[in-house]
Amino acid sequence: MLSTDLHLHFEIFANGLHGDPVPYIGLRDAMLELLNFFEKDMLKLSRYIQIPREDALQSMKLEMIELFKMNNEC
Template sequence: MSDDEFMKLVELAQTKSDVEAMNAIFQYFDPDIKRLSKFIRMPKEDAIQTMKTELLEFIMKK
């Protein structure tokens, strides 16, 4: 994904609360989130959800 495409998705998620844009961002980061979840001392599913929640909050803060 190019930087321009990524920024367009972020803008859609921020301004229009576009669910599809947010899902595309989650899919983009999914491999990294799953890899990093191994290093967090909590159940894997909880770690993944926590990271997704933090990512969503970070994006929505603008």
């Protein structure tokens, strides 16, 4: 998959090798870390979405989780 838009790349670099972080921190923990990392950005962006703020935040979080799961399955 080629990404031409803004995206997040999350990986582990150890002993000169790149790797998937999921085996080290677990899928659930990885998703929670990413959601926490982007919380402030999502709050800022929610001001520009023309739906209630909580709905906008939930939509962004759900989309991030779905993308993360989809990328993990590839």
